[in-house]
Amino acid sequence: MNEAGTRITAPPLSVRGLGPGEVTIAGLAAGGAALLLFVNEDCPTSALAMRRLGPLCRAWQDAGLSATAVFEDPLEIAVRITRRLGWAGRVASEDPPYETSRAYGLVSVPTAVLVDRTGTIVGSVTGWDHAAVVALIGQAGALLGAGLPVPETAEPLLKPGCSSKAAIDPELAAAMSAPAGPDGIEEMFERGWTDGLPVVPPTPERVEAMLGGSDPGVSLGLVPPDMGEATLERVAACAVLAGCRPVYFPVVVAAAQAALDPAFNLHGQAVTTQPAGQLVVVNGPVREAIGLNSGMGALGPGWRANLTIGRALRLLVTLTGGGMPGKLDRATQGQMGKVGFCVAEDEEVSPWEPLHVERGFQPGQSVVTLIGSDAPLSISDHRSRTPEDLAWVLAWAAASQWSTNWWPLEEPSVFVICPEHAEMFRAAGWTKQQLRRFMFDAVHKPAAELRRGETTPFVHAADPAAQVPKWASPEAIVLIVAGGEAGRYSAVLGPCTGMGSQIVSREVGSPWPPTT
Amino acid sequence: MHDLVHLERRGIPAVGVATAPFADEAIEQARRLGMPGARVVYVPHPVQLLTDDELDARADAILPAVLAALTEPAAPGPPPAPSTA
Amino acid sequence: MAADYVSPFDDRVRTPEPLAPRPASVSGRRVVLLDIRKNRGAEFLDRMETLLRAEGAVTARSAKEIFSKPAALALIGEIAGRADLVVEALAD
Numbered sequence: 279m280n281e282a283g284t285r286i287t288a289p290p291l292s293v294r295g296l297g298p299g300e301v302t303i304a305g306l307a308a309g310g311a312a313l314l315l316f317v318n319e320d321c322p323t324s325a326l327a328m329r330r331l332g333p334l335c336r337a338w339q340d341a342g343l344s345a346t347a348v349f350e351d352p353l354e355i356a357v358r359i360t361r362r363l364g365w366a367g368r369v370a371s372e373d374p375p376y377e378t379s380r381a382y383g384l385v386s387v388p389t390a391v392l393v394d395r396t397g398t399i400v401g402s403v404t405g406w407d408h409a410a411v412v413a414l415i416g417q418a419g420a421l422l423g424a425g426l427p428v429p430e431t432a433e434p435l436l437k438p439g440c441s442s443k444a445a446i447d448p449e450l451a452a453a454m455s456a457p458a459g460p461d462g463i464e465e466m467f468e469r470g471w472t473d474g475l476p477v478v479p480p481t482p483e484r485v486e487a488m489l490g491g492s493d494p495g496v497s498l499g500l501v502p503p504d505m506g507e508a509t510l511e512r513v514a515a516c517a518v519l520a521g522c523r524p525v526y527f528p529v530v531v532a533a534a535q536a537a538l539d540p541a542f543n544l545h546g547q548a549v550t551t552q553p554a555g556q557l558v559v560v561n562g563p564v565r566e567a568i569g570l571n572s573g574m575g576a577l578g579p580g581w582r583a584n585l586t587i588g589r590a591l592r593l594l595v596t597l598t599g600g601g602m603p604g605k606l607d608r609a610t611q612g613q614m615g616k617v618g619f620c621v622a623e624d625e626e627v628s629p630w631e632p633l634h635v636e637r638g639f640q641p642g643q644s645v646v647t648l649i650g651s652d653a654p655l656s657i658s659d660h661r662s663r664t665p666e667d668l669a670w671v672l673a674w675a676a677a678s679q680w681s682t683n684w685w686p687l688e689e690p691s692v693f694v695i696c697p698e699h700a701e702m703f704r705a706a707g708w709t710k711q712q713l714r715r716f717m718f719d720a721v722h723k724p725a726a727e728l729r730r731g732e733t734t735p736f737v738h739a740a741d742p743a744a745q746v747p748k749w750a751s752p753e754a755i756v757l758i759v760a761g762g763e764a765g766r767y768s769a770v771l772g773p774c775t776g777m778g779s780q781i782v783s784r785e786v787g788s789p790w791p792p793t794t
Numbered sequence: 795m796h797d798l799v800h801l802e803r804r805g806i807p808a809v810g811v812a813t814a815p816f817a818d819e820a821i822e823q824a825r826r827l828g829m830p831g832a833r834v835v836y837v838p839h840p841v842q843l844l845t846d847d848e849l850d851a852r853a854d855a856i857l858p859a860v861l862a863a864l865t866e867p868a869a870p871g872p873p874p875a876p877s878t879a
Numbered sequence: 880m881a882a883d884y885v886s887p888f889d890d891r892v893r894t895p896e897p898l899a900p901r902p903a904s905v906s907g908r909r910v911v912l913l914d915i916r917k918n919r920g921a922e923f924l925d926r927m928e929t930l931l932r933a934e935g936a937v938t939a940r941s942a943k944e945i946f947s948k949p950a951a952l953a954l955i956g957e958i959a960g961r962a963d964l965v966v967e968a969l970a971d
Contacts, residue, residue, distance in 0.1 A: 438842055438918050464952050468800055469827065470896075471887065485885040506889030515887040597887040600894055797913065797943075797955060797967055804959040805899045811923070811968035820970075826886060829896045841919050841971050849919060853926035860927070861934065864905055864964045868898045 288314075288393040289381035293370040294353050301346070301370050303397045310342030310422045311400075313414075314391040315367075316384055318350040319359055321440035323406050324388040328365040330429040331411075335367035341424040344368060350376050350387065350443040379444035386439035390414060394421050405439035408432075466519075473589070473596060473617060477519040488514040488524045498531070499538040502545035504600030508534060512598050513590075519597075520590035520618070525568050526583055528786050529646060530590045533558045533620075536648040536784040537591060546777030547650045548601035551608050554774035555615035556595070557651040557692065558588055559758060560622045561634035562644030564786050570622035574762030577621060577654055577694060577769060588618025613653035615771075621760055627697045628759035629704030636710070637783050644786040649692055649756070650774040655679070659699065660766045665706040666716070668699060672768060673717035673755075677748055679772035683733040685723065686750040689773030690781065696761035696768045714752045721748035756781070795823035798832045808832075809863035811856065813839035833863040902963065906935030911962035914942040920969040927966055936964070 288303050291314075295301040306312035315331065317324035328347060335345045345367035349356035353371035360369050372378050382391060385404075392400045392414050401417050403410040412428045419426040462479045466472055471480075478484065485494075494511035501508045510531070517530045537544050537556055547554040560570055571581035579585060601607045603616065625632040625641075634645035657675040662668040676691045695703075703713055726742035728734075737746055749755060761767070773779075801808040812820060814836045824832040837852045844852070902908055910931050912924045928938045941958055944951065958965060 441916055468803065468952060471884075480885045480887070482885055504889070504892045504894060506892050511885060512887050512889065515885045518885075519887060593887065598889060600892070605894070798965075799896075800952065800955045801959060801962075801965050802899045803896070804955070806959050806962055806965055807899045807901050808965040808967065810970065811927075811966065812970035816970050825890045826883075826888075828888065828890075828893055829898070831895060831898050833898070837969075839971060841923070841969060844919065846922060849922055850926045853923055853930060857927075857930050860931075860966060861905060864910075864966075865901050865903060867901055 286399045288391070288397050288399050289378070291348075291370070292378050293348055293372050295346075295368065295370045296353070296357070301368075303393055306344045306346055306368075307393050307395050307397060309339070309344055310395055311344075311418045312393045313338070313343060313345040313367075313418065314348055314382075314393065315345065316348045316350070316379060316382065316389045316391070316442070317387050318440070318443055319355050321387050323437045323439045325359070325363055326406050326434075326437060327388040327390070327411075328360065328363045330406075330432075332360070332363055332365035332367065334427045334429065335365070337427050338418075339367070341419075341426055342422045343418050343426060346370050348372060348378065350379055374443070376442070376444040379442050384442040385445050387442045388439055389442070392418055406434070406437040408435040470602075471519060471597060473593060475617070477593075478521050480515040480518040484518045485511060485514045488517050488522065488527050490524050490527060492527075492531075498534050501538065501594055501599030502601070503549050503606045504598075506598040506600060508538065508594060508598055513594060516593040516597060517586075517590040519593050520586045521582065522586040522590050523568075523582070526587050526590075529560060529564060529568065529587050529644075532646045532784045532786040532788065533587065533591045533648065534594055535788065536646055536782040537595070539780075539782045539784075541780040542648055542650070542782045543777045543779040544595065544599075546779065547774055548595055548599060549606055549608060550774065550777070551610045552774050553609050553611055553613040553616070553652045554650050555613060555619050555652070556591055557615070557649045557771060558591060558620040559633055559647040559649065560587075560620065560644070561625065561632045561639070561647070562786070563642060564644035565622045565625075567644075570620070572622035572624035572760045576624070576760035576762075584620045584622065585618060588620035590618070591620075592616060592618045615651070615653055619651075621694065621758070623758045624697065624760045627700065627763075628695075629700055630710040630757070630759070633756070633758050634783060637781075639783065639785065645783050646786060647781060647783040649690060649771075649781050650777075650779040651690075651692055651771040652679075652774065654694070654769040654771050657768045657770060658766065659768070662702070665703050665708055665713075668702050669708075669713055669716045670720045672699070672770070673720045673748075676770045676772070677721055679748075679770065680775055681732045683728040683731055683737065685728055685734060685737060685746045685748050687748060687754060687773065687775070688750045689775050689779070690754045690756045691749065691773065692756040692758065692771040694761065694769045694771070695757060695759050696766060697759065697763050698766045699768050700759045710757055714755045714757065717755055718747060718749055718752040722746060795820055795827060795832060795834075798834070799824065799827045799829045802829060802832060807864050809860055810834040811837060811860070813837055813841060815839050831868050835859040835863055904935070905931060905964060908936055908963040909961060910936040910938050910964045910966060911958050912938060912940050913958065913965055913967040914940065915967060915970060916943055917969060917971060919971075923969045924966070927968065931966070 349371045356371045390403045496510045498508040570583045595601045639645050659671045722745040725740035728737045798808045820834045914920045
């Protein structure tokens with residue numbers, strides 16, 4: 279830097295400016311003199327300097343003194359900060375490893391450097407030193423033969439600067455300036471904001487995009503078990519974490535609305551030792567609109583919409599609600615559906631009315647239906663040649679749900695019928711009700727055969743010869759259609775029991791709080 | 795606060811030293827990071843313009859609090875507010 | 880650092896995380912003094928180091944890359960591997 283009596287040439291600038299053309303010392307000093315103000319975004323003293331000097335830049339420019347804030351930060355950040363602070367001078371930005379700061383020998387920011395028309399450094403000030411800054415501006419005025427406005431005398435008159443990024447090891451500086459890469463992902467793990475898989479860090483920008491103009495402060499209610507408030511902002515944060523696209527957000531919100539309905543008893547599911555997950559079934563036009571899969575692999579991975587929507591709801595429960603496995607969530611073994619489980623029904627292949635229509639909605643409405651459930655049990659049937667045989671096989675697969683001898687089951691079994699199986703029923707002209715009735719009737723046993731191990735009070739009290747059904751009523755048998763065109767594998771999901779959980783449906787985009 | 799919380803999570807007792815005006819921010823940050831009990835000891839503000847002897851005196855004055863932060867088990871309730879000494 | 884992430888947690892109700900268990904005394908323990916690199920921090924830690932040594936601690940020094948960002952997780956991990964206790968200073 280400039281020492282008393284020593285004339286030093288200002289090192290060339292390696293910076294980006296706004297607009298075309300290079301930023302050069304010669305160009306900046308062409309009007310008579312140039313002031314370079316080296317700053318960075320982390321430094322409060324730099325902000326102070328820009329605030330105090332910013333309003334003076336226009337008058338300086340008219341007199342021939344250009345003023346450039348040279349940021350050790352990306353240009354977009356520089357522009358945002360200078361706008362906020364009222365810096366009316368030029369803006370430039372250095373990339374790591376901050377060669378220009380290094381060339382100017384910076385240890386601290388802010389550093390103000392005055393350069394004359396010949397490209398010689400005339401003076402410099404480090405940190406905020408009101409008197410020294412006024413003197414420096416005086417030197418500039420002398421170069422230009424003009425009186426230049428100076429900052430008002432105001433506290434603090436002296437404020438130390440902060441470390442220049444150039445004062446740090448170049449490799450570290452480069453690593454630090456990288457966009458939120460591995461450290462952002464690791465930070466999420468460190469904070470416990472994950473379900474064990476990496477999440478997308480919920481930056482304010484991502485959350486704002488997810489909200490899509492919705493009011494972030496709207497509350498959907500309290501999420502058990504911690505009773506954290508589910509503001510739309512938090513729901514959006516969970517959706518971002520999960521990896522959702524903003525276009526999925528209305529479905530996530532509808533799923534949250536349904537899950538928080540007291541009738542669903544999310545609280546019980548969130549803390550139980552049962553392997554309870556929250557199955558989200560989606561019906562209606564939204565499926566195609568956002569790319570939900572209802573065909574091959576419908577119950578497995580591969581489709582962003584399915585995986586991330588299910589996951590967003592689960593993150594709402596585990597993070598906002600505090601129902602984290604191993605902590606408040608006491609599931610003995612759990613199951614992978616607790617990562618998230620969102621299924622779209624294949625209404626087009628199904629021979630029957632879809633689930634939401636059964637539950638009273640119009641076909642053209644987009645609806646989510648929440649069911650507390652355990653993991654899917656696969657049912658192979660490649661050999662039945664009649665609908666009766668197939669229905670019998672499907673029904674008996676569920677006989678051991680919850681527990682081998684736990685008959686009857688009050689809570690629902692959710693059958694996911696694959697297209698090839700559905701076709702057999704379609705060809706025979708069976709309605710959903712007929713199939714349901716057949717399945718209900720098919721699975722009966724005498725009470726005497728159920729009196730071993732865990733069984734129900736009903737079985738204990740019944741006459742040994744009395745026929746006990748698996749389900750308390752045919753309505754406990756829920757039927758949806760999904761899966762690939764080839765392969766005769768259907769599945770059945772068992773319930774969570776004993777907590778009075780009702781199946782709850784909610785239209786996508788329904789208002790909050792509910793008006794009905 | 796991030797550093798303190800990260801260290802505590804890894805099983806390393808940690809204490810931060812900050813000037814008193816930092817207290818509100820530190821308490822809020824600790825809460826947001828899920829560890830409201832994270833420990834900070836406060837010294838009066840300012841420190842930048844102190845002489846070396848004055849700086850040493852600040853350190854001497856807080857040694858008992860620093861030792862306590864590193865050796866005393868967590869007490870229930872919110873962390874203590876900074877003294878105005 | 881850049882604006883913090885939007886938290887999915889409602890901090891008013893979040894179950895607080897516990898602190899690490901504490902030793903009975905610093906005597907014989909490895910204490911790392913972590914400098915956040917603000918002005919006067921190094922001198923302050925010099926004095927803390929002297930005081931802690933007098934209490935029987937074994938001390939070592941470390942420093943963050945820049946005061947305003949949290950320490951890189953790699954640094955935290957590295958410190959955790961050689962420290963029983965950490966004193967971080969001096970934020971002003």
